[in-house]
């Protein structure tokens with residue numbers, strides 16, 4: 001019989017991981033391969049070993065803790081998440097899934113119940129794009145979308161390449177190809193994560209089962225107008241790059257609001273105004289566009305519409321707009337059989353749940369390219385995440401872990417999906 005997850009265990013691990021933090025006075029900051037992130041990796045590896053897991057690491061620093069099953073040659077069952085953060089984040093995003101996975105494996109091990117497939121907790125390298133500007137480095141490489149060549153091009157703010165950072169840390173880049181996971185190697189994966197929205201809290205539910213993970217499309221936009229004197233240039237003569245940018249941002253918002261997909265968002269989150277002075281009409285503005293949708297088709301339609309509207313802004317305001325597409329990812333549908341296993345686990349354990357869409361992306365988006373995936377959400381207080389105010393009750397994580405442990409066990413003993 002599986003015991004109930006221990007909230008105090010979960011809290012201890014989370015509190016300890018949270019001490020590896022480069023901004024202890026304002027939230028949690030743990031950026032890929034900085035001192036505190038490396039220390040947190042060592043801590044997680046040592047705790048995995050204490051649980052009796054076999055620990056290995058690949059050439060981009062993805063960490064695997066294996067609980068060996070009775071038929072270790074069968075394709076593996078995975079769970080896990082990430083331990084890196086954005087700047088001044090909270091202590092749950094990612095970490096809840098790593099610690100939750102460790103607790104689930106402890107429960108399975110201590111239950112004495114026979115399980116066939118080996119089960120692994122995976123810590124994916126750099127889910128957040130904080131250091132190299134690209135998200136999901138570890139799982140992206142697993143899916144074959146990040147090559148050794150790419151690591152030579154990715155640079156941090158000090159112009160250091162990912163390749164050189166990995167080399168300095170002693171990762172064997174001759175084995176970079178081995179990171180890629182072939183189809184059939186992993187039987188299925190379940191990621192536990194905080195919701196990062198307020199839907200569960202509003203309904204008073206402890207668990208959400210994700211049916212689709214929205215995928216982002218990102219653009220860098222450069223608007224070129226004419227830099228000129230704020231007083232000397234009359235209103236009809238100016239080619240203001242900033243007001244043109246504002247108009248584009250408002251068009252984007254309008255398109256997102258009228259889009260009839262089940263869930264979508266559009267955000268201008270970073271803006272750089274040049275020269276950024278009180279008495280100068282901005283000659284150039286650079287900004288980011290982040291569009292997410294649970295359907296690739298509706299997202300594509302929105303983008304086509306946006307490009308048409310931008311052309312009109314160019315003509316009307318006499319500016320030039322350059323759109324650079326950074327990525328255009330495809331939303332991930334969770335596997336119906338694993339979703340059903342999660343629902344049955346909730347029902348058996350009498351844990352109330354709801355089906356939901358994940359607006360944020362997760363490593364599961366890339367893992368889903370080579371194996372069936374599903375996700376368990378636990379509530380975020382006030383829906384806040386990527387903030388020092390991020391909070392999830394340890395008891396809620398424990399309920400999520402109860403569902404996770406039961407479902408991992410089911411997967412481990414299942415013949416096929």
Ligand SMILES: [Zn+2]
Pocket residue numbers: 082093094127193362
């Ligand atoms: Zn996360």
